[in-house]
Structure formats: structure tokens, C-alpha cells
Amino acid sequence: MLKNFARPSKPQKEELKQRMEAEQAKLAANQMRVKEAKVPVMVIFEGWGSAGKGSTLAKVIKDMDPRFFQVATMDSKPTEEEQRRPFLWRYLVEIPEAGKFKFFDTCWMEEVTHGRISGTITDDEYDRRIDSINTAERQLVDNGYLVMKFFFHIGQKEQRRRLDALAADENTSWRVDADDFWENDNYDQCLPVYDRYLRDTNRSSAPWYIIDARDRSWATLQILEFLNTGIDVAIHNRGIAAPLRQNVFPLKKMPLLADIPLDKTIDEEEYHVQLKALHTRLSQLHNELYRKRIPVVIAYEGWDAAGKGGNIKRITAALDPRGYVVHPIASPEPHEKARHYLWRFWNRLPKSGHIAIFDRTWYGRVMVERLEGFCSENDWQRAYNEINEFEKELVDAGTVVIKFWVQIDSKTQLERFSDRQNTPEKQWKITEEDWRNREKWDAYEDAINEMLRKTSTTFAPWYVLESVDKRYARIKALQIVVDELEKACAE
Numbered sequence: 001m002l003k004n005f006a007r008p009s010k011p012q013k014e015e016l017k018q019r020m021e022a023e024q025a026k027l028a029a030n031q032m033r034v035k036e037a038k039v040p041v042m043v044i045f046e047g048w049g050s051a052g053k054g055s056t057l058a059k060v061i062k063d064m065d066p067r068f069f070q071v072a073t074m075d076s077k078p079t080e081e082e083q084r085r086p087f088l089w090r091y092l093v094e095i096p097e098a099g100k101f102k103f104f105d106t107c108w109m110e111e112v113t114h115g116r117i118s119g120t121i122t123d124d125e126y127d128r129r130i131d132s133i134n135t136a137e138r139q140l141v142d143n144g145y146l147v148m149k150f151f152f153h154i155g156q157k158e159q160r161r162r163l164d165a166l167a168a169d170e171n172t173s174w175r176v177d178a179d180d181f182w183e184n185d186n187y188d189q190c191l192p193v194y195d196r197y198l199r200d201t202n203r204s205s206a207p208w209y210i211i212d213a214r215d216r217s218w219a220t221l222q223i224l225e226f227l228n229t230g231i232d233v234a235i236h237n238r239g240i241a242a243p244l245r246q247n248v249f250p251l252k253k254m255p256l257l258a259d260i261p262l263d264k265t266i267d268e269e270e271y272h273v274q275l276k277a278l279h280t281r282l283s284q285l286h287n288e289l290y291r292k293r294i295p296v297v298i299a300y301e302g303w304d305a306a307g308k309g310g311n312i313k314r315i316t317a318a319l320d321p322r323g324y325v326v327h328p329i330a331s332p333e334p335h336e337k338a339r340h341y342l343w344r345f346w347n348r349l350p351k352s353g354h355i356a357i358f359d360r361t362w363y364g365r366v367m368v369e370r371l372e373g374f375c376s377e378n379d380w381q382r383a384y385n386e387i388n389e390f391e392k393e394l395v396d397a398g399t400v401v402i403k404f405w406v407q408i409d410s411k412t413q414l415e416r417f418s419d420r421q422n423t424p425e426k427q428w429k430i431t432e433e434d435w436r437n438r439e440k441w442d443a444y445e446d447a448i449n450e451m452l453r454k455t456s457t458t459f460a461p462w463y464v465l466e467s468v469d470k471r472y473a474r475i476k477a478l479q480i481v482v483d484e485l486e487k488a489c490a491e
Contacts, residue, residue, distance in 0.1 A: 001202065002153060002195040007212045008222070016221055023224035028063040030231045031101070035068055037235050038098040040145045040339070043227065044107045047152025049180035050162040051213045053105055056152070059220040060227070061103070069101035076110040084293065084351035086397035087111075087129055088136055092346045095140065097338035108133050113197050117190060128396060130200045135389050137206040142242035142382060143340050146234040147206040150223055151198060152213040156187040241378040245385045247454065249392060252461045254452040257445055262409055265469040275314065278478040282318035285485040286355070290323055293352035294488050295399045298481065299361045302406025304434045305416035307470045311406060312357055314474040315481060324355040329364070341365055341375075341383075342390055352398070361403075362387055366451045371443055384454040391460040400488045401460040404477055405452065406467045410441055 011019065034041055045053040061069060072094045082090045088108070096102035112129050115121035121129070137147050154162075163180055166172045183190055202208045209226045213219040266274070289296060298315070300308045312326060327348050336344040342362055350356035365387070370380040391401050408416075417438070420430040437444065456462040463480050467473035 001198045001208065001210060002151075002191060005153060005210050010212070010215065010218050011221075016217060020217065020221050020224065023221060023228055024059075024063045026228050027060070027224055027231075028065070030228055031064050031068060033235055034101070034231060035099040037238050038144075038338075039231075039234050039238060040096045040098045041101045041231070041234075042096060042104070042140065042145055042147045043101060044104045044109075044147070044149045045152065046106055046109045046150065047211070047213060048154050048159050049183050050159055050166060050176065051152035051154045052162075052216045052219055053152055054175075055216055056213075056220050056223065057103055057105065059216070060223055064101070068099065069103065070096070071103045071105060073105040074107055074110070076106065076114045078111065081351065084353070085295075085349055086393055086399070088132055088393060089346060089349060092136065092340075092343065095145070095339055095343060097335060098144070099338070109197055109201070113190075113193050116193050116197075117186075130197075132393055132396075133201055134203060135393075137201070138203065139342075139386055139389070140340060141205040142386075143379075144238070145340070146230055148209070148227055148230050149201075149206060150209050150211050150226070151194075152211050152219065154213045156184060158214055159184050159187070241376070242382060244378070244381050247385050247388060249388045250458045251454070252456045252458055254449075254456045254462060255464075256449050257407060257452075257464075260407055260464055260466065262407065262412075262466050262468045264466045264472050266472045266475055268471070271471040271475060274475050275478070278475065278482055279318035281482050282315070282478065282485070283320075285482065285489060286319050286323060288489045289355070289485060290320075290353040292489060294485075295350045295352045295394075295397075296355040296485065296488075297350065297394060297399055297401050298355065298357045299363075299401070299403045300357070300359050300406065301361060301363050301367075301404070302465070302467070303408050303413055304437060305413050305420070305429075306406035306408045307467045307473055308359055308406050310470055311404070311465065311467075311474050311477050312359060314478060315357065318478075319355065323353065324357060325350070326357045326359060329358060329360040341369075342386070345390075349394070349399075362390065363451060363455070366455075367444065367447050370447055371440060384451070387455055388457055388460075391455075391457065395459045400484055402481060402484050403460060403462050404465050404480075405448070405462055406465045406473060408467050410438075412468050413438065 010016070045057060047053055057071065061071075074091065074094075078090060091104075091108050094102065094104070108129075112121065112126065112133070116126055140147055163176050163184055166176045198208050198210075209222075211219050211222050300312060302308050316324060316326065325348075332341075332344060345358075345362050348356060348358070365375065365383040366380050369375045370377075394401055417430055417434065420426040452462050452464075463477075465473040465477055
């Protein structure tokens with residue numbers, strides 16, 4: 001794309017000024033249209049060092065309302081804390097809310113291309129990160145985001161002139177460093193790496209716009225015109241269903257819930273013997289996980305009153321409290337609803353060596369949100385594949401993902417509901433919503449069966465915990481966790 005870049009015809013000074021003023025005014029108006037339509041806008045600026053990203057951004061946002069946009073400056077070198085989470089984590093936690101803009105002064109491109117040039121990213125890792133980026137951008141667009149990507153292009157001589165001018169002024173010398181000069185000295189080495197990245201991530205849902213950045217005013221006008229056009233198209237397309245994607249991941253066959261026998265039990269004496277042994281082993285493994293920097297996600301879903309809380313307590317009892325967090329997931333807060341539905345889970349991912357336990361999860365998209373009408377049919381139909389992609393991203397980053405469905409029958413649930421209702425110290429556990437959900441048992445069972453069938457991948461399979469006997473379910477869960485962690489530590 002850069003090698004064959006045909007520079008657009010630059011208008012004369014007076015025409016450029018008039019068009020600039022018109023486009024700036026249009027962007028200010030479009031900002032309000034974006035707010036009303038609740039379209040989240042993600043604008044990414046990439047380019048050569050000293051190509052004018054910062055000064056151009058200042059001109060682009062000049063007439064915008066600062067209450068409804070933010071600027072994120074992403075360093076190409078992630079911090080140690082950021083390196084302990086999946087590659088995409090530090091970028092996706094920054095995505096904008098619905099109706100707002102987020103301008104990124106460099107994003108994932110710089111980290112990938114710098115790693116490629118320095119040799120710290122292998123061919124295989126490069127391919128994985130390209131897949132991750134394309135998937136992330138497509139998911140954002142499918143979920144209503146406008147993603148605009150601009151690359152500021154200047155020649156080697158122009159770049160050198162700007163670098164020297166910045167370095168010579170004590171007020172601007174801080175804006176350039178040795179890496180900028182290295183890039184200029186090795187311009188011909190960097191060009192094909194940048195060009196390949198642009199081609200590899202140029203998709204119709206989130207295309208690249210190459211900006212002739214030799215003149216800053218001209219660069220600003222190009223971006224304003226592209227951005228305003230993109231906003232017009234995004235608002236026009238608002239509400240159009242995104243295409244459903246075919247699952248590409250291998251699946252593990254799952255039984256129907258109705259076919260799972262629930263008569264499995266364990267006597268109390270054997271329960272305590274196994275509980276003690278499994279706790280001892282899990283405690284040892286937690287130390288090993290920390291030493292080897294292995295992150296773990298344990299996800300719980302199940303019927304109301306199935307015993308998720310007690311199950312989780314038996315796992316955490318063996319863990320160092322400094323090394324785990326339990327996330328009870330309720331209805332999303334307003335700022336969470338205003339973003340991609342997976343955003344609040346990206347924010348809760350554990351760093352390497354730590355464990356995150358989710359009491360209810362991202363699967364609410366294909367259960368509660370599906371059945372209660374909190375999202376469209378297109379939204380929850382797309383979610384199966386999006387969730388598989390999300391979990392694959394975690395696994396590829398070295399995360400152990402363990403998913404439990406806690407299963408009981410309707411009769412057992414009614415008994416436990418009644419016990420809660422009639423026991424004062426347990427009444428906080430039962431709500432009117434629990435009773436309402438119970439009336440939809442059959443609909444929920446159909447949704448759960450579909451969820452298990454479509455998201456039990458070979459890399460993140462579902463484990464069903466038969467929980468009519470809670471003690472049996474607790475031992476089974478502990479044994480599965482121990483087995484999975486032992487495999488991870490042995491690799």
C-alpha cells in the first residue's frame with residue numbers, strides 16, 4: 001500500500017482553507033449526531049515518526065466538544081504489568097463508550113511492527129497477532145463501532161528534516177528520541193514491514209486510509225473528509241444486522257442437559273478425605289502457577305440455586321487470597337452497557353500467575369440477554385463465534401480457561417428456592433426475578449443446550465457438574481481444576 005501510494009492532488013491554499021473550515025464545522029455537527037445515534041467511534045493514528053500525528057490531531061478536534069471525546073497515547077513498548085496480560089488487553093480496555101470518540105495516538109500497529117523489525121516477534125507470533133487484530137476490529141464493527149485507521153506517510157528526507165528541526169529546539173527536543181532517528185536511518189528496512197502490516201490488516205470493515213502528510217494542513221483536511229464520510233456511512237448503516245460467521249473452531253460433543261444423570265453422590269466421610277487432599281494439591285499448584293506466570297480463568301454458569309457459590313468457596317479455600325479474585329457478575333452498569341459486551345470481562349482478566357473466578361460470565365449474552373430481549377437476535381447469534389474467538393485469544397496468550405455448568409433438575413431447584421424462602425437467614429439469596437426465571441425453565445434449557453453445543457471448544461470445553469449432591473459437584477470441580485492446572489504446569 002505504501003510502495004504503490006499515489007499521492008492525491010493537493011488543493012490550492014484558499015480552497016484548502018475553505019474546505020478545512022467546512023469539514024471542521026461538519027465534524028462538530030457530526031459529533032452530536034454520533035452522540036444521538038450512540039455510535040462509538042475509534043480513530044487510530046499511525047505513521048512515521050514526526051509525520052505530524054499530534055499536531056494534526058489538535059486541528060481535527062479543534063471544534064469538537066471535549067466532553068465527548070478522549071485521546072489515548074499508546075507506547076509501543078508495553079509496561080511489565082501490561083505484558084502480564086493478553087496482547088490486546090491494554091488496547092481493548094480503552095475502547096470508547098457509545099456516542100463518544102476515542103482518538104488513539106498509535107495503537108496495536110506500532111507494537112507489532114516494532115517487534116517485527118527488532119526480531120522480538122517471530123513469524124508465527126506475527127501471524128497470530130494479525131489474526132487477533134483483524135478479529136478485534138471486526139468484532140467492534142459488527143457490534144456497532146466505527147473504526148477509522150489513518151497512516152501518516154512522508155518520505156525519508158522530509159522525515160529527517162523534521163527530526164532535525166525538533167531536536168534542535170530545546171522546547172521540542174523531548175518529542176524525538178533515538179528510535180525516531182533509527183527509523184529514519186533504516187527507512188528502507190521499515191517501509192516493507194509497515195507496508196505488509198497495512199495490507200494484512202486492510203479489511204472492508206476497517207480499511208486503512210493513507211494520508212499524504214507532507215503538509216500538515218493538507219493532512220488535516222484529508223482526515224476530516226474521510227472521517228466525516230465514515231460517520232455518515234456509519235449512521236446510515238446503524239441498525240443493519242451484521243453477518244453471522246461460521247464457527248471455525250473444533251468443538252467437543254456435549255450431551256443434552258436432560259440426558260445427564262443426576263444421581264451421582266459421595267458420602268460425607270469420603271468427601272472430607274478427598275476435599276483435604278485436593279486442597280493440599282491445589283495450594284501447591286497455586287504457588288507453581290505464580291512462579292511460572294500462568295494466568296487462570298475459571299468460569300461458572302448454572303441454574304439459580306445450583307450451588308455455584310459453595311462450589312467457588314471450596315476452590316478459593318485452597319488458594320492464597322493475594323493471588324485470586326472472584327468476580328460476581330450482575331447486570332452491566334451503564335458505562336458497561338455503553339461498550340462492547342465483552343469489554344467488562346476484558347477489564348477483569350487476571351495477570352499472569354493469578355486466578356480470576358467468574359460467578360456468571362460473558363455467556364449471559366446467549367442466555368439472559370437472549371431470553372429477556374436485552375439484545376437483538378443477531379447480537380446473540382453472533383455471540384457464539386465471538387465468545388469462541390475471545391476464549392481462543394486467552395488460551396493463545398497462555399491462559400488456562402476452565403468452564404463449569406452447574407446442573408440440577410427443576411424439582412431440586414424448587415426445593416432449594418422454598419428452603420431459602422422459608423429460612424430467614426437465607427432469604428437474601430432468593431428474589432422475585434429467580435421465581436420469574438424459573439417459569440422460563442424450558443426456554444432456558446433450550447438456550448443452554450445450544451450454548452453448550454456451540455461453545456464447548458477443544459481448547460476451552462465445558463464441564464458439567466452434577467449438583468443435586470453439592471458435595472459431589474464440589475469434589476468434581478476441584479479434581480478438574482487440579483487436573484487442568486497440573487497439565488498447564490507440566491508444559
